[in-house]
Amino acid sequence: MNRLVAWLENYVLPLANRLAQVRWLVALRDAFITVMPITIAGSLAVLIKSLIEAAKVNLGWKTFAFVMQPLVLISNVVWRGTFSLFALFFALTLGYQLAKNLEVSPLGGAVVSLASFTMSIASFVNLKVRGVNLTIHNAFDISQLSTTGTFTAIIFGSLGVVIYAFCLHERFMLHFSTTLPRAEQEAFDSLVPGIIAIFAVGLINFIFQSATGTYFGNWLLKTIQIPLVNMGQGFGMVLLVTLLVQIFWFFGINGISVLAPILDSIWLPAQNVNVTAARDGNVPPFLWVRGSFDVFAWFGGAGGTLMLIVAILLFSKRSDYRTIAKVALAPGIFNINEPIVLGLPVVLNPVYFIPFVLAPLVNVAFSYWVSIMGLVNPVQVAVPSIMPPLIGPFLACNYDWRAIVLSLIDMLIALAIWTPFVFAADKIADADKTPQFFTTQY
Known part of the structure; x- marks a missing residue:
């Protein structure tokens, strides 16, 4: 066990730290949160x-x-x-967050990102009406304004902001008197960089449309976004991301936050498609989406630590553990696990490494195959991450009572995995309390 922890600390932890410091990934995570x-x-x-x-x-x-x-x-x-314009809002928030991380005007970055995105889903649309091919110029594909255009917003929104920030840092700007009000000064400073960035993205889109006969958003959807989202439905991909989240968290790094760009880029579009299908009365096409992790594995937070709290309260004889568990119970019910993960601690505690990693993996695997067999509705409604267990799955699966049963089974499985290690922690504590003998010489 110590060798495994040391290997993870030497090779996985540095990777997690580097990912957490990449400004584009941080901006992407914050944009999804915003x-x-x-x-x-x-x-x-x-x-x-x-x-x-x-x-x-x-x-x-x-x-x-x-x-x-x-x-x-x-x-x-x-x-x-709201939802039907998801990509539009996301382009704005991504531009704002990325510009802030690149230390330029956030509002200027938001505007450039939005313009870069809209240029990538417009110009002309090819339609087939009664067997006749028609080309409509100067048109927007409004379907790309929803979650369909998320990847386009990520790529061209980021590109526009990076060019904009580069021009600002290189001082490609108009110089006016410093007596101008701050808002006007920022607007004039952003004028030339904004124009350069927008025209650069426009040139890229013009070349692409001239060469391919379609706009970039449509090409990206068919060649990258749909295959990537479909890949996220694979059992191995789901388990791999779950494993990485738990390993990062074990070393005190919020794995959900570090991997949020991956989680949200792959599984959030699938979830949004399910939400749209449910709203239109259609069958949701995706079985595993972003909210599936939360409602079927991460109850109490990453690691299913609510069941660790329950196991301690039921079986542990250590007064210090029981005190921490009582304090952490209320936050754990609302899926906030920092009090137990950092207070017990679970972080860097070899005793709890196996259940912390294993419980979510087993829960994800079990829930995945239950979903594949059609025994429960897939997640088709986005619910807040602080929604308590049992209630959250019921709402997320669109009032499916079977989601409550599945969630309860998952919690019992996690409890069974956590409990032996709670007993082990008690025995280790007892072994450490070795008696000390003193001799007195006269």
Whole structure:
């Protein structure tokens, strides 16, 4: 065990530290976090509509459904203003966060990122109407404004901001009197860099469209985004990311945050497709999405540490462990695990390395195959990460009671994995309390 921990510390920990310091990855993570209100608001609209529809179809509450129709219409308006424009909002937040990390004007970066993104999903669209091929010029593909355009926003939004920041750092700007108000001075400083960045991205898109006959967003969707999202449905890929999250966390590095660019880039678009399908009354196409990790494996936080708290309260005889567990119980119910992970600690504690890694892997594997067999609805609603276990899966799976059963089984499995190591920790503590003998000479 000590050799394994030493190997991970020598080879994996430096990689995690380097990833955590890459400014583009940090900006990407923060951008996804910033746009979370848009995701949650759109998902709440889906929940409201689904609840009213379920009451009408399953319970026969037709009068209730009729009375609640205004709320359904309001939810549709919320949807159109939030989730259906996800990539648009994401391009703004990514530009802001990346510009801030590159130490240039965040608002200027947000504008450049948005312009760079929209240029990549526009110009002309080829349509086939009644067997006739038509080309519509100066058009936007509005489907790319939703989660479909996320990868395009990442690539061209980042490219535009990087060019913009480079020009600012190289002082490619108009110089005016320093007596100008700060807002005007920043606007004039950003003028030339912004123009250079936007025209550079425009030139790239023009060349690409002239060479391929299609706009970049459409090409990216078909050749990279869809295959990458489909790859994320593979069992091995799901387990690998789960393993890396746990290993990073074991060394005190928030694995979910470090790997957020991967988690959100691959599994969040799949989740958003499921949310859209549920809203339209269609069958969600993806079985494993971003929220699946949270509701079926990371209850109490990464590692399923809520079950560690329960195991300590049930079986541990150590007063210090029980005190920490009591303090950590309330945060753990809301999936906040820092009190137990850092307070016990679990971090860098060889006794708890195996269950900390193994419990989420087993839970993910079990839940994945249950989902494959169609025994539970896939996650199709985005719920806040602080939603307590059992309630979170029920809502995330669109009011599927089977999600509660699966989540409960996962928690019992994690409890069974954690419990022997809680007993082991008690025995190790008892062994350390060796008696000391004193001799007195007269």
